Amino acid sequence: MPTEPPEYTKLMQNVAKQIESTPDGLMDFRNTSRAQGHVRAFDLDKKRAYDIIRNLQKKMIVHPGQYEKFVEFLEIIGREDVIKMLPGYQDYQSKDGGNNNRAHYNTIPEKVETKMALHILQLLVGSQT
Numbered sequence: 001m002p003t004e005p006p007e008y009t010k011l012m013q014n015v016a017k018q019i020e021s022t023p024d025g026l027m028d029f030r031n032t033s034r035a036q037g038h039v040r041a042f043d044l045d046k047k048r049a050y051d052i053i054r055n056l057q058k059k060m061i062v063h064p065g066q067y068e069k070f071v072e073f074l075e076i077i078g079r080e081d082v083i084k085m086l087p088g089y090q091d092y093q094s095k096d097g098g099n100n101n102r103a104h105y106n107t108i109p110e111k112v113e114t115k116m117a118l119h120i121l122q123l124l125v126g127s128q129t
Contacts, residue, residue: 008064011085012057016050018082025049028077036073 020026026049033039033052038059047055056062062070067086074083083092 011087012053012062013050015082015085016048016053018085019049019079025077025079028079032073032077036076 018025019029029049029052030039030047033047033055034041038055038061039047039052053062056070056073061073065087067089071083071086071089071092080092083089
């Protein structure tokens, strides 16, 4: 008869399910993990939220009773609902007052926008000569 997982494991499984419950939740979690160097790019497509959390546990970012680093990680993707699941953070309020999971990390312009800006700049410089 298999033993029941400890409370901490159940909590992390529930956190993973909550992360994956929103349409962009898993992708935001994967991208942030990769941007911070916790998941390699070629592993990214295979990883589910719980696998990434296990990687974060190995790197001592997530461990029982000490969630400060994990909360900072979840703040980046704006997942206040997930933070409130953690013990001691039930009354958590986000710093910016919202739960916008795009505003925090998506500040780098898209490649298309960058290429277009470079092309326009080249046209302007070329027309001056």
